Amino acid sequence: MPAEHRHVSLIGYLATFAALVLLAVLSLALSFADLEAWAMPVAITIATIKALLVALVFMHLVEQPSANSFVVLSAVALVVLLVGLVVADVETRPTKGATQDEGGSHERITPAPRAPGAESGTVRRSPPAGRPLGARRSFETPDHRPR
Amino acid sequence: MHAPRTAEHFGDLATQQQAARLGIWLFLASELLLFAGLFALYGAYRVRYLSAFHEAARHNTLWFGTTNTFVLLTSSLTVALAVRAMRADRRSWALGFVVVTMAFGLGFLGIKAFEYSDHIEHGLLPGRFFTSEVVTGPGAVVFYTIYWIATGLHAVHVTAGLCVLGWITVRIMHGRIDATNPVALEVGAMYWHLVDMIWLYLWPLLYLAR
Numbered sequence: 001m002p003a004e005h006r007h008v009s010l011i012g013y014l015a016t017f018a019a020l021v022l023l024a025v026l027s028l029a030l031s032f033a034d035l036e037a038w039a040m041p042v043a044i045t046i047a048t049i050k051a052l053l054v055a056l057v058f059m060h061l062v063e064q065p066s067a068n069s070f071v072v073l074s075a076v077a078l079v080v081l082l083v084g085l086v087v088a089d090v091e092t093r094p095t096k097g098a099t100q101d102e103g104g105s106h107e108r109i110t111p112a113p114r115a116p117g118a119e120s121g122t123v124r125r126s127p128p129a130g131r132p133l134g135a136r137r138s139f140e141t142p143d144h145r146p147r
Numbered sequence: 148m149h150a151p152r153t154a155e156h157f158g159d160l161a162t163q164q165q166a167a168r169l170g171i172w173l174f175l176a177s178e179l180l181l182f183a184g185l186f187a188l189y190g191a192y193r194v195r196y197l198s199a200f201h202e203a204a205r206h207n208t209l210w211f212g213t214t215n216t217f218v219l220l221t222s223s224l225t226v227a228l229a230v231r232a233m234r235a236d237r238r239s240w241a242l243g244f245v246v247v248t249m250a251f252g253l254g255f256l257g258i259k260a261f262e263y264s265d266h267i268e269h270g271l272l273p274g275r276f277f278t279s280e281v282v283t284g285p286g287a288v289v290f291y292t293i294y295w296i297a298t299g300l301h302a303v304h305v306t307a308g309l310c311v312l313g314w315i316t317v318r319i320m321h322g323r324i325d326a327t328n329p330v331a332l333e334v335g336a337m338y339w340h341l342v343d344m345i346w347l348y349l350w351p352l353l354y355l356a357r
Contacts, residue, residue, distance in 0.1 A: 007234065017224045024216055031355035040193075043351035051344045058227040059340045060333070065165065068172045075176035079183040087190040 008057055016057040023050050164330045171334045175341045178304070182345050185297045189352055192289045199286020204357040206271060206282050207294070211262045212354035215255050219343040222251035226312075226336040233319075236326035242319050245312055245332070248339065252309045259302055266291075294353050301345055308342045311335045 027046045035042060056062045061069055157163035193200050229244030270278035273292040315335045318324045324331050 007231070010231070013224065013227055013231065017220070020220050020223075021217070024213075024220065027351060027355060028213060031351070031357065040351075040356060043355050044348070047347045047351055050347050054223060054340050054344055054347075058223050059337050060230075064168055068169055071169065071172045071176055075179050079179060079186070082180075082183050083187045083190050086187040087194060090191045090194040 007063060008060065012057060016053050020050050020053055023053075160328065164328070167330045167334055168337075171337050175337060178341055179345075182297070182300070182348075185293065185300070186348065186352070189293050189297070192286075192293065193356075196284075196286025196289060199284050200290050201357055203282055203287040203290035203294075204353060204355075206269070206279075207354050208262060208265065209354050209357075211258055212350050215258050216346060216350045218251050218255045218258070219346050222248045222255070223340050223343040225251065226339050230329065230333050230336050233324065233329040233332050234326060238319060238325060241332065242316065245316050245319065249309055249312050249316070252305055252312070252339075255305055256302060256309075259298065266295075297349055298353070301342070301349060304342050304345065308335075308339045311338055 023046050027043055030042055030046075031039070055072060061072065153160045153163055157166065225244045226248040229241045229248065232238075232240035232244060266272065269281065271282070271291050272278065273295040274288065277288045277291060279287070312335055315324065315332055318331060
């Protein structure tokens with residue numbers, strides 16, 4: 001008994017490819033537009049739509065049992081969790097000590113509250129004022145030249 | 148011509164083939180999580196060095212990255228068409244499409260090698276080897292460290308994908324992969340699609356975010 005009963009047609013493959021190319025062109029065009037804070041979310045969204053098309057059509061996820069989709073969704077959920085929480089962690093830290101360049105981010109209105117006695121178990125500590133967070137590497141010496 | 152064999156512990160060939168597909172999805176999920184660590188690293192440092200990341204990305208040649216994106220997208224199409232041809236018992240077409248896919252993959256690596264030599268020439272190297280005077284600051288160094296690690300790891304995966312496709316080419320030529328059991332080709336094609344999908348995320352993060 002054949003495993004799948006419906007296959008993607010040739011038109012399906014070619015249409016998907018056309019959509020992928022168009023989305024890539026769109027992404028490229030938008031990179032020249034000044035979207036400021038929206039630039040990255042837009043780019044990632046377009047990339048995700050393209051990845052979905054590749055997974056569903058080229059990788060035949062539409063034809064396969066939903067158990068396979070479950071594996072994919074679980075992996076994606078874990079990736080979103082990992083990247084999302086790491087970024088959220090760094091985003092919500094106070095910017096004290098970020099000197100060498102603008103420190104990259106948005107203004108803090110109030111620093112994040114620190115729980116009393118929370119030092120144990122944390123890897124990072126607030127650096128002394130004027131020193132970048134975690135600066136220990138040679139490339140982060142003030143003259144920026146590697147030894 | 149060898150008939151596909153059902154292994155003893157599977158009820159029938161269809162079940163064995165489904166198991167192979169589920170297996171490759173699980174493997175691809177683990178590969179995705181491997182790269183997710185690098186994406187998380189990028190995300191964290193981007194928050195810290197936003198303007199430096201934009202500045203550093205401007206020193207990546209946009210057209211190399213964009214060309215590579217279209218090269219990989221096209222290679223995804225050709226390998227998908229190879230699977231379609233194999234399912235329809237058109238083995239010579241399938242073989243042709245796989246070889247074309249490999250050619251695109253080699254093209255990607257060629258462009259990447261050229262780009263890397265360009266970066267080396269300008270001192271845009273990872274970590275302690277960074278010597279560029281044009282773009283400076285810890286943010287730039289971090290950006291290029293992540294760039295080299297992420298694209299380097301991706302290039303390793305492209306190379307592995309080429310080896311897999313090469314092996315599949317040989318097996319198709321020997322008749323070990325045919326329309327009754329095309330799963331080996333499907334599995335190899337799926338690995339190739341993953342390589343393309345990773346690049347679909349690397350491209351905006353490293354080239355478009357300027």
